[in-house]
Amino acid sequence: MNLTDEQHAICQAASDLDVGSSLKIQAFAGTGKTTTLAAIAESLAQRKFLYLVFNRAAADEAEHKMPSNVTVRTAHALAFRSVGYIYKSRLASSPWAWFPYLKEKMPRALDSVVRMGRDATSAGALIIRMLEQFLRTTDGAIGAIHAPYWCDDNVAAAAGYAAEALWKNICKHNSTAPVTHDCYLKLFYLQGRELAPRDWTVMLDEAQDADPVILGLLERHKGARIIVGDKYQQLYQWRGAVNALSRMRSDSAELSLTRTFRFGTGAAEWANRVLEIIGE
Numbered sequence: 710m711n712l713t714d715e716q717h718a719i720c721q722a723a724s725d726l727d728v729g730s731s732l733k734i735q736a737f738a739g740t741g742k743t744t745t746l747a748a749i750a751e752s753l754a755q756r757k758f759l760y761l762v763f764n765r766a767a768a769d770e771a772e773h774k775m776p777s778n779v780t781v782r783t784a785h786a787l788a789f790r791s792v793g794y795i796y797k798s799r800l801a802s803s804p805w806a807w808f809p810y811l812k813e814k815m816p817r818a819l820d821s822v823v824r825m826g827r828d829a830t831s832a833g834a835l836i837i838r839m840l841e842q843f844l845r846t847t848d849g850a851i852g853a854i855h856a857p858y859w860c861d862d863n864v865a866a867a868a869g870y871a872a873e874a875l876w877k878n879i880c881k882h883n884s885t886a887p888v889t890h891d892c893y894l895k896l897f898y899l900q901g902r903e904l905a906p907r908d909w910t911v912m913l914d915e916a917q918d919a920d921p922v923i924l925g926l927l928e929r930h931k932g933a934r935i936i937v938g939d940k941y942q943q944l945y946q947w948r949g950a951v952n953a954l955s956r957m958r959s960d961s962a963e964l965s966l967t968r969t970f971r972f973g974t975g976a977a978e979w980a981n982r983v984l985e986i987i988g989e
Contacts, residue, residue, distance in 0.1 A: 716745045719964050723749045726933040728907060733916075733963040734937045739971030742937050743774055746912055749935070750779045759905040761923075763915045771914075779912075784904075784923050785890050791902050793893030801887035804841055807875060808833040810886050815878070818871035825864045832868075835860070839872040844891040847898060847925040851876060891922075898922050907931040914938070 736742035758779040771781045811819045822832035842855040851873040856865035878886040916938030
């Protein structure tokens, strides 16, 4: 393939990565990031790579583009193979599956929040919200920090206690509590699991949409790391995305892919004029 100067520079920087070091790539829309990552792997055929993508659709697409020394996975797929399979019979697609469980199996915990002046549905919603917030952090326990800003201390304490009790039931192997996909990913992290062996290079795509758990797993990886993303395409802040591009350290200068292949030079010229005006 014919690579641009930017892509050649990135391939060279990747070849210079030592074990435990990181490279960050700011890849703007349509600039060929998948092509670049494939080129890195092809140029370093003696290395093994884990290409970590955000969803199954992206994984399926990437598997057709990556060379044989690249394993393509989502973080949830890795976690399921190690931890999630244990809870396969209890998997639920929505956290609202916890509400019937709270009413039937944990009425005291639910009532403790109802007594704070809420009906059962809003009390359950608060408990679920705190548990969801906890699942998207690297914290080891649920507390007031996971409560919405509008909760007073008493409500936060009661809901936090109930959410922690629900979490403990979820983790039990003999429980009937529903398990969401974020639950086993969180357990994967809390149990100290690794994304890949030390001699593998992990490439994280769409890093701007990584939540703290995925970022924590990436930081734990003892091998080399390549973080790729676009700060202008962050879509999942509502799910706790923290933009790993800005959070992760890099052992070299951040490199960029800026030449888009989605339109010609005429459109690019006008786009560049606009970008100059707004100081980009």
